[in-house]
Amino acid sequence: MQLLLNTTSPYARIARIALAEKGHANIGTTVVDPWADAPPLLEANAAARVPALLTDEGRPLTESLLIVLWLENRKPQPSLLGNDPTGTISRAGIAMGVIDAAVHTLIGRKVTDPAFDESPVGLRRRRTMVQGLLRLEADPPSYDAGTPDLSVIASVVALDYVRFRFPNAAWMPELPKLSSLAARMGSHASFETSFPRA
Ligand SMILES: N[C@@H](CCC(=O)N[C@@H](CS)C(=O)NCC(=O)O)C(=O)O
Numbered sequence: 707m708q709l710l711l712n713t714t715s716p717y718a719r720i721a722r723i724a725l726a727e728k729g730h731a732n733i734g735t736t737v738v739d740p741w742a743d744a745p746p747l748l749e750a751n752a753a754a755r756v757p758a759l760l761t762d763e764g765r766p767l768t769e770s771l772l773i774v775l776w777l778e779n780r781k782p783q784p785s786l787l788g789n790d791p792t793g794t795i796s797r798a799g800i801a802m803g804v805i806d807a808a809v810h811t812l813i814g815r816k817v818t819d820p821a822f823d824e825s826p827v828g829l830r831r832r833r834t835m836v837q838g839l840l841r842l843e844a845d846p847p848s849y850d851a852g853t854p855d856l857s858v859i860a861s862v863v864a865l866d867y868v869r870f871r872f873p874n875a876a877w878m879p880e881l882p883k884l885s886s887l888a889a890r891m892g893s894h895a896s897f898e899t900s901f902p903r904a
Contacts, residue, residue: 708734710747710758715740716805716867717770718757719900723859724774725759726896728781771802774856788855797847797857800838804864807834808871832877835868839881846883854891862891870902 707730711718725733738744740756750758750766759767759776767773778786788794811831814822822828842864847857854862865881865888872878891897 707762708736708760710736710738710750710760711756712737712739714870714902714904715756716809716863716902717755719863719867719902720770720859721757721759721773722900723854723863723896724777724786724856726899727784727786727853727859728777731896784853786853786856786859788857794847794855794857797842797845798860800841801857801860801864804835804838804842805860805867807831807838808864808868811835812871835872836877836879839865839868839884840879843879843881843884846887849887849890854894858887858891862888862897867902 707725709718709721709725711722722735725731736746738747738756740747740754743754747756747758748754750760751768753768755768757768757770757773759773761767767776774786786794808831811823811828814825814828814831818825823832842861847855847861849855849858861884865884868875868878892901
């Protein structure tokens, strides 16, 4: 298997962490710049986005959560759905909303200009980040030991990404519970090795 990724994408980080937790920590990786239309990425993904996973059968898989779904199906244990799959998927959905809003804000800056953040759509995306994080803070995913579930993965990836892209943002709320979860997961190998870096 081969994973096409970049070192900042929260979607690629979810796929990386899920692969590692499913026993594929040493999978081959190729770092690509999705905005440079790298030929291997274009071949694997018509949408030219990371992550893309090339299976051993030579089949390209795209979309972070579909890669997780494929992994769950291929190797059900350890499960990434935890003891309460409905709660896990519900919280993971909130975290994905935060991730989408953050990435969309970065893309909005590319499409228009830095003023995107304060535009009506930019403020809507910011509200999504703040409200999504506050909802997760009010009902945080829990981690005891062993394999983190998808809600832990997506929530920590979301928080780390928002902090990475919007450092010192005045609009970021206090998030003591999520922060302590992120700090704890930061020393878990799959999270540590995939921490976003420019
Ligand atoms: N829904 C996709 C989103 C993937 C995505 O948007 N990746 C970004 C990097 S964060 C990308 O490659 N963007 C390039 C582009 O939009 O053209 C997923 O879950 O994998």
